[in-house]
Amino acid sequence: MTATLLDGKATAAEIKDELRARVKALAERGIVPGLGTVLVGSDPGSQAYVNGKHRDCAEVGIASIRRELPADATQAQVDETLAELNADPACHGYIVQLPLPGHLDTQRVLELIDPDKDADGLHPVNLGRLVLGYDAPLPCTPRGIVELLRRHDVPLRGANVAVVGRGNTVGRPLGLLLTRRSENATVTLCHTGTLDLAAHTRAADIVIVAAGVPGLLTTDMITPGAVVVDVGITRVIGSDGKGRYTGDVDPEVAEVAGKLVPMPGGVGPMTRAMLLTNVVERAERG
Numbered sequence: 344m345t346a347t348l349l350d351g352k353a354t355a356a357e358i359k360d361e362l363r364a365r366v367k368a369l370a371e372r373g374i375v376p377g378l379g380t381v382l383v384g385s386d387p388g389s390q391a392y393v394n395g396k397h398r399d400c401a402e403v404g405i406a407s408i409r410r411e412l413p414a415d416a417t418q419a420q421v422d423e424t425l426a427e428l429n430a431d432p433a434c435h436g437y438i439v440q441l442p443l444p445g446h447l448d449t450q451r452v453l454e455l456i457d458p459d460k461d462a463d464g465l466h467p468v469n470l471g472r473l474v475l476g477y478d479a480p481l482p483c484t485p486r487g488i489v490e491l492l493r494r495h496d497v498p499l500r501g502a503n504v505a506v507v508g509r510g511n512t513v514g515r516p517l518g519l520l521l522t523r524r525s526e527n528a529t530v531t532l533c534h535t536g537t538l539d540l541a542a543h544t545r546a547a548d549i550v551i552v553a554a555g556v557p558g559l560l561t562t563d564m565i566t567p568g569a570v571v572v573d574v575g576i577t578r579v580i581g582s583d584g585k586g587r588y589t590g591d592v593d594p595e596v597a598e599v600a601g602k603l604v605p606m607p608g609g610v611g612p613m614t615r616a617m618l619l620t621n622v623v624e625r626a627e628r629g
């Protein structure tokens with residue numbers, strides 16, 4: 344391997360140390376930040392992610408507020424739970440774990456979150472604020488990627504960045520973040536309709552792949568020395584019949600890239616750290 348790995352786990356641990364100090368300072372003002380989670384159903388993966396969020400909270404001193412509803416919960420029951428969290432002064436921010444069971448209207452649920460308590464930064468009002476450059480909780484994965492690159496001295500100003508994937512949770516908001524004046528990168532947002540994907544990724548100093556297509560980015564698609572960020576996380580069944588997660592970047596890319604944000608251990612831990620950051624920031628605002 345020639346690429347230097349940018350360790351999201353270690354960087355997230357650093358951020359959690361900083362948050363612990365900020366939570367302590369809040370305690371001196373009599374404020375305990377609180378993160379709420381809403382889990383509908385008992386999907387083991389979703390349960391594990393929610394448990395992880397509460398473990399993270401305990402590590403930095405954020406209070407946890409858990410709401411669990413059965414898989415057959417009605418839209419009215421979900422709406423009522425969100426109304427309670429919107430009104431709860433101990434809850435500075437909360438998330439609804441996705442995906443929701445199919446009978447629920449995900450868009451309606453996300454729009455019922457008070458935008459000022461939107462810890463995931465995915466409420467349409469907050470995405471609109473991001474478009475306009477107003478202050479808003481930022482989407483956790485794009486924010487985590489920018490923060491990881493910043494902390495590892497990857498220059499963004501003037502850099503040509505190819506983002507592969509135009510989803511509402513990563514690709515599209517990431518393009519908005521990277522083109523803010525404070526980052527000043529030039530972004531090409533590639534998607535399934537892009538005619539010659541490799542031509543765009545080869546021209547980029549930084550390639551960020553969030554397409555959900557295992558192994559999509561191969562060695563021939565980058566310029567040697569480029570910075571590569573793997574955001575993909577797809578569950579596949581291996582030849583041994585066991586399930587495992589795989590990224591969007593072919594492992595051989597590590598032989599050609601200059602720096603690589605791997606999966607696992609890259610963007611995922613940073614996403615978790617940014618969720619905590621959004622809650623602490625909200626509590627600091629009072």
Ligand SMILES: Nc1nc2c(c(=O)[nH]1)N[C@@H](CN(C=O)c1ccc(C(=O)N[C@@H](CCC(=O)O)C(=O)O)cc1)CN2
Nearest residue numbers: 392438439440441442463588606607608609610611612
């Ligand atoms: N309301 C939300 N729902 C979902 C989100 C989200 O951000 N908000 N994202 C995913 C699940 N998720 C958090 O909820 C999440 C997924 C993966 C990781 C992570 O750290 N992954 C590891 C690798 C896999 C593993 O070891 O389990 C990594 O990248 O190193 C964190 C959070 C869908 N739902």
